[in-house]
Amino acid sequence: MAELNESSNKRLNSFIYDQQTKNLHSRLLRYMKAGYPIHLTGPTGTGKTSLALSLAKKRRRPVMLMHGNHELDNQDLIGGFTGYKSEKVIDHFVRSVYKKDESVSEEWKDGRLLEAVKHGYTLIYDEFTRSKATTNNIFLSILEEGVLPLYGSKETEPFYRVHPEFSVIFTSNPEEYAGVYKTQDALLDRLITIFVENKTTKQEASILSHKLGLNDRDANTITELISRLRKHSSGEHSAPTLRSSLMIGKIAIEEDIEIDGEDREFQQLCIDLLRAPMSRLLESDHPITTAKELIIQECKNIGN
């Protein structure tokens, strides 16, 4: 049984490249170099954010991570006046002379997008469809005209020219239907949209062994179970995800639980971690009970 130590914790945060990911990575870097924004879209847990972070890292520019949400507005993106700054200078140099100078000015704070555009950062705009389409409109001028309009500021120029090194990677999950907004075609038309699919069982097992230091047998046991359970999901949904596999592996290592489908402790761990995501995807009158039964059944089926 592998053990988690400091170096394995470092490995846990690493990004693993198989040949397919390597090819995709280099193609995407080429498109970004040519000045095009990337949009990674795909089901939850397929590795969109990790891929975006690894692309951003390769560009060797500062990275800014921004999460879409319905409350995000122009003030968050561009900036705004945050209050007043007052300055008081008291000159009492000559005893008999007392001079007081006081000035009050409005204080402006750059928003996150303005900061990224100004300094040429790589911006990762994660789950951007959770922001309102009207908020995301601002990207149209950035991507088309290369300028950021400065609504609300008192600059003499009503816009800021985009730094030549500025680059943006969007991510979205097309399966999400709650709390997301439809993206305007005009924005989608300016992005290179790449579908990030679920990985194969072999690719997932390889990520598990690299990240957790698991031997092939243990990594395959977990990924086979996850893949078997996915087949019971109704519709397009892809849970349980690679994230669940990593959780099972990490806890099993830390708690010294044998990674074996016949082991009761392992079965209990899988029930605790997988029952909720599974029950949401089952077409059953008693999804919570059915999920538990399926997990135990598929644990016992591993290797057959």
Ligand SMILES: Nc1ncnc2c1ncn2[C@@H]1O[C@H](COP(=O)(O)OP(=O)(O)OP(=O)(O)O)[C@@H](O)[C@H]1O
């Ligand atoms: N190529 C990879 N190498 C290493 N780890 C990976 C890789 N792909 C995915 N992962 C791991 O899988 C998990 C899910 O990845 P990530 O968060 O990037 O998915 P996502 O598609 O952005 O998910 P969501 O839509 O839920 O935000 C993370 O723990 C991540 O570290």
